Amino acid sequence: MHPSLEQLHRLQGLERQAAALRADIDAVDKRRREIEAPVLDARAALDALNATIEDRQAQRRAGDRDVASAQQRLTKFKQQLMAVTNAREYEAVQHEIATVEGEMKVREDQTISLLFELDELTPQAEAAGRTLADRQDAAGVALAGEADETQRHRLELAAVEGSIAVLRPTIEAGALAIYDRAAKRYPLHAVADLIGELCVGCNVKNRHMITSEVRRGEKLIQCENCTRLLYAIKAAPGQAATPVRRSVGEGGAPPGT
Numbered sequence: 733m734h735p736s737l738e739q740l741h742r743l744q745g746l747e748r749q750a751a752a753l754r755a756d757i758d759a760v761d762k763r764r765r766e767i768e769a770p771v772l773d774a775r776a777a778l779d780a781l782n783a784t785i786e787d788r789q790a791q792r793r794a795g796d797r798d799v800a801s802a803q804q805r806l807t808k809f810k811q812q813l814m815a816v817t818n819a820r821e822y823e824a825v826q827h828e829i830a831t832v833e834g835e836m837k838v839r840e841d842q843t844i845s846l847l848f849e850l851d852e853l854t855p856q857a858e859a860a861g862r863t864l865a866d867r868q869d870a871a872g873v874a875l876a877g878e879a880d881e882t883q884r885h886r887l888e889l890a891a892v893e894g895s896i897a898v899l900r901p902t903i904e905a906g907a908l909a910i911y912d913r914a915a916k917r918y919p920l921h922a923v924a925d926l927i928g929e930l931c932v933g934c935n936v937k938n939r940h941m942i943t944s945e946v947r948r949g950e951k952l953i954q955c956e957n958c959t960r961l962l963y964a965i966k967a968a969p970g971q972a973a974t975p976v977r978r979s980v981g982e983g984g985a986p987p988g989t
């Protein structure tokens with residue numbers, strides 16, 4: 733085994749671990765939003781109910797003010813009624829009184845229906861408040877669990893990134909450049925297992941001359957077809973002719989092959 737190839741194989745393993753951890757951390761953000769969604773819904777429902785209640789209470793206060801002012805006008809007209817001097821004036825004032833009494837009746841009816849509505853809205857808002865509190869509790873527990881997991885993943889990621897940072901400078905520059913070029917084309921799959929003569933990366937057989945050079949391990953050899961770096965795996969007895977497609981390099985390579 734070429735010493736740089738062994739290092740590159742390890743580097744690829746570490747980069748895969750880092751990628752998996754980053755994916756986990758990203759997924760947590762999505763799960764966090766999913767956990768928070770029912771809380772946001774409950775809060776929106778409660779806010780809407782409270783806004784309706786405030787609106788109806790404002791309408792009620794406006795109605796009370798209108799009734800009070802109509803009351804004052806009514807008192808004034810009744811005093812005027814005492815002072816009329818002829819039937820025409822009397823009729824005119826009576827007409828004003830009837831108009832104001834009509835307005836008051838409409839306003840009072842509105843107030844009564846507002847009170848009925850408020851009687852229904854208040855328990856609804858209380859129930860919505862309890863739903864919100866329950867959902868906040870449940871989400872709090874779930875989010876704490878997620879936070880622990882994310883923290884664990886972040887620590888693991890920092891450790892893996894540390895290992896990568898230590899390993900890379902120890903790899904011979906030319907070998908690292910070949911790896912990085914191949915990794916651009918095949919992210920996390922620049923090094924492919926070679927089983928028998930088959931490159932597991934592209935599933936194409938290489939010539940015997942190539943594969944025996946890989947096994948000699950004197951230099952880095954790339955697949956003739958896909959240019960991945962070939963990493964020789966010793967096939968299990970009887971398996972050489974029919975290699976199984978497998979997850980490459982994830983702890984699969986027995987050391988020293």
Ligand SMILES: [Zn+2]
Nearest residue numbers: 931934955958
């Ligand atoms: Zn290949």
